[in-house]
Amino acid sequence: MIAPLAKFLDTKPIYYKEFDPTRIVKAYELIKQKIKHPKRVQIIGTNGKGSTGRTIAHLASKSGLRVGHFSSPHILDFKERFWINGKNASEEALEKAHKRVWNLLGSEVAESLSYFEYQTLLAFVLFENLDLQVIEAGLGGVYDATSVANYELTVVTPIGFDHSDFLGDSLEEIAAAKLKAIAKKALIAKQEDTVYKVAEKIAREKGSKLYFYEKTECKNRAQIEAIAKEKGFARYLTENIINAAIALDILGINYNIEDLKSLELFGRFYKIMPNVIIDVGHNPLAAKAIVGALKSKVTLIFNILGDKDLTQTLQILKPKIKEVEIIKIDTQRAADLEKIEKLLKSLGLKHSYFNGEIRKDKEYLVFGSFYAVEAFLKLMEKVKG
DSSP: OOOOHHHHHHHHHHHHHOOOOOOHHHHHHHHHSOOOOOOOEEESSSSHHHHHHHHHHHHHHTTOOEEEOOOOSSOGGGGGGGGETTTTTOOHHHHHHHHHHHHHOOOOHHHHHHHHHHHHHHHHHTEEESEEEEEEEOOTTTTSGGSOOOOSSEEEOOOSSSHOOOOOOOOHHHHHHHHHOOOSSEEEOOOHHHHHHOOOOOHHHHEEEEEEETSSOOOOHHHHHHHHHHTTOOOOHHHHHEEEHHHHHHHHHOOOGGGGGOOOOSSEEEEETEEEEEEEOSSSSHHHHHHHHHHOEEEEOOOOTSSSOOHHHHHGGGGEEEEEEEEEOOOTTBHHHHHHHHHHTOOOTEEEEEOOOOTTOOOEEEEEEEHHHHHHHHHHHHHHH
């Protein structure tokens, strides 16, 4: 008997201690010939995958195409990971796709897959009757579960240091691990020079054609800049949106730039209250983007996962921080609170614990992880209730 999707996924670890890259390949082979394969775009990189993918999906959907966007992780609701034409997938649709994936794989294979691997196959099945699938990679590249499929285009967002335990200790190693997944066409966002060199080397080896954000014309750049300013998007989000528009041009998908006015990038430098911005960023690269976007110093409501670069992230943010309020998060992967306190003290940053109070005379930034944003939003709901 098939367990409901939520119950089934609860039995799976987020990561396996021993990674087996052949597991998802074998599973995909079981379903590949039995499902439809519409045009697919893969989004890989360290930061900006969610906003870039959502912009592609939003504009393509508004143009009349049927579009699905698979992303992770979610903030409040698991269904956020499966977006179809402007809405999160329904529970009924997910259960139907779950049943089909299970039956195609068989119980033994289905149960052997990781949390993310199973979701990836779920997305392929859930989106199979659409016109376009926008698929966001997880932490990796060539060995990522999403990389088992063929893609019309790979969009590479900014690559930086993250998941070093899986991907490598140097930027060159991390870039190579991600970029080995590129399709025959790949669009490269603004990067460090090291990443460009790795991209060009891998493209030569694979025979891939590269398009570069800084060298490829975006026919709607001026309009995008104007709308982004009107909507109050941070500079890094504007660049992600321009990259998404270039991707649509490469794919030959027409869109109406005015549809950007209805684009929502929840959790991405998003003003949730007049004096509160939430951002799900969680690494040094995200911290640099945030520092560039903030106009004044803020009270930082913060927590981070234990495998992230806590020290560098806070060092980068320090010039824009007045004080820090640590918010407790519900995960075994959270950084040690004592370690956070010790580092804040060494940096000379005044700190306390967030108690749910938002003062009108302060500007706040909630940052550090999806879990921190989730905890903040849930606490605010309790306060309102």
